[in-house]
Amino acid sequence: MRVKRYVVNALPEAVSMIKNELGKDAVILNTKEIKVGGFMGMFRKKKMEVIAAIESNPSKPAAKQLPQQQPHAPRMNAAIEQLIQGAQMASTAVLEAPETDKQPPKKEALEREQYIIDEIRDLRQMMVRMASGSSAEAAMTEALGDLKRRLEEQEMDVQWRERLIQTILDKQMEGKTEFTREQVWELASEQIGIWLQPFAGHGISTEARVVHFVGPTGVGKTTTIAKLAAEQTIKQGRKVGFITSDTYRIAAVDQLRTYANILNVPLEVVFSPMDLPKAFGQLTGCELIYMDTAGRNFRSELHVSEVNSLLQSNEPSETVLVLSMTGKTKDMADVAEHFRKYGVSKVLFTKLDETSVYGAIFNLVMCYELYPTYLASGQTVPDDIDLFDIDTYIQLLLGSKSR
Template structure:
């Protein structure tokens, strides 16, 4: 066994030196704080003594840079090492005149260094894995990866998708063409979405509540669906709105109600609901428009949820606009899912070219997509959610 002693300012510095001199199989046997220099016990500096060793038969030359590594990754690791060294040095060397540290304080500092080294090791492994993954992927896979990153597909699903294609290529012992890569991606996405396909707003529900943030197009969507039910299905529809926060909201729905010859009731609180339902007792179907609020706040979600209580068979549909930020839509979906909302309707598809959020929301929150809407034309510009049609939007021209 080869044993070597190092005196350094901080543990991260020793780790770097040991790895370079003894190799990756070296182990640290002991560490302790020592004092060096000074005069007659004064003006000495605190250092770290590190004892490291390696089995003789495992001794090796300093670790060389992997041929797969990239300057970007190496620079990032070097920067992290320097940062860790500065932080640890600051911890181990208190300013002149500071009081002697207690045993607990020393333990806390040692734990700080250990945690920092652990985090550094994890990050280095992650960077190395990402680098090797890039080297292992074909140009076709890299192109698909770049495309779906632009589509804002969650990394967890993107990684699984790419791995499934890599595994399939290994099984077939061939490298796929771009067309084959896109075909496999489409097939895998369709398989994942299959349990959530062919969903619609319940035909058994008499009252349909529409909830969602401000500006997602709830009112226009209600008008589109109402026109379909009255004109195409011949059903008697009624409107209820509680969106009294926006001045023009009631007027907008009233305009649609007049065009479609549909009665409209306005409610200001839960107390007004019984009267509204009584006025619409002869209606086959009631669409209720709720106020758009900051639904990233769970308090506002609970306020709206209090208006959704009904003795009638009912269902609630979350309306989300594709022009919203993915993180904001996820926060809204998370809050409403806690109240059992599982149906979702996506609007404004014509105002974006990024569709990954739909997949993320469906898979991460187990939401059932009902319709996809685009444009302002009533009763057109709304269609049932179709998995294959959606995947074509997501994959773009590569899926054709």
């Protein structure tokens, strides 16, 4: 038997050292608190001494198969349980000692034993996590590895990525089989579809007369408004009006006015919330009003609150957050979080043709409970925009089943 002593700050620190140096079958024999260093017996630091061991001639490992459990976990857990019981017995002995014997040293001993118990419990929890992780790693097939890499490339949030992989792993372990790549992709598509289903089918409400579009600068709000307006006027035959408050960006008003002239749609320009009643009065004959707002640094809540003051209306209305797929996921999440505070729950994604990474859509939908309405790509009005469809999106996210 090979025995080794470790001196660490806390028990969990020794686990990785033991695993790396002695192997996964090592067991902890003993642990205790010691004091090291200092000067002339003073200023000594508390450390933990951990004694671990492993058999010198371990048995030959069995043939590789989908693991039911990791053998080293029960052995390590048994050793941990023994240590906890020993520490608890020592604590009980101190508590049951006669009153006259309970001097400060005994109190310190009790505190020390409790500290050891807490440390060992932390170690046990860590070992459970490690054992679970080892099982998942061992059961990871080539197809699952490909899926994991695909999800990482798509920047799917780690919590959802791990949940998806674990869901497929559980089904694989339950069936005691190894799924093909096509089966893995089908299971992943099915699970993602289940997660997204509650958020699908929520386009822009047909009951809303006023629709506000908000979002950072450069995400394509104005072009998106033109695409939707063209669909409503040309295909649906509805009377549409435009309002713009985007007076910060050079030529922003001219851009929307150009679209308004092409579509024969009236346009009103507002500079403050006080101008809104007059603008709505000029558009009383319109069945639907699209309002374009200025793009600002919406990672700042101050700018979000400023825009929110323009979104007040006595008419049936709703607000759609417009985000570009060329933006950073973290920045989009910050913007979404700020607007979510003001009740904005619908989102429209643009510039899908300028990226090959689509995980941000899933992340924002699942983490912020945003309802995707449309996916836009390209500059062609009115063609380059479609209602959000789960199957189409999943195909973009996961790519081809075959290589």
